[in-house]
Amino acid sequence: MVATGMIKPLHTMVDFYTHIKGIEYLICVAFFVVFPAFYTYVNKEQKKVQVTKK
Numbered sequence: 001m002v003a004t005g006m007i008k009p010l011h012t013m014v015d016f017y018t019h020i021k022g023i024e025y026l027i028c029v030a031f032f033v034v035f036p037a038f039y040t041y042v043n044k045e046q047k048k049v050q051v052t053k054k
Helices: 013-042
Strands: none
Touching: none
């Protein structure tokens, strides 16, 4: 993938750190988007079902 230009070769520690930091920020943004939706799904009120005897 380096040959196609999709991934750039990392020559220095600063290049590597910058690349990892960018991925970390993407993971954080994904977490902040997904967590509230997951939290509301887990804490959703259950519908009460009324049971009658025959």
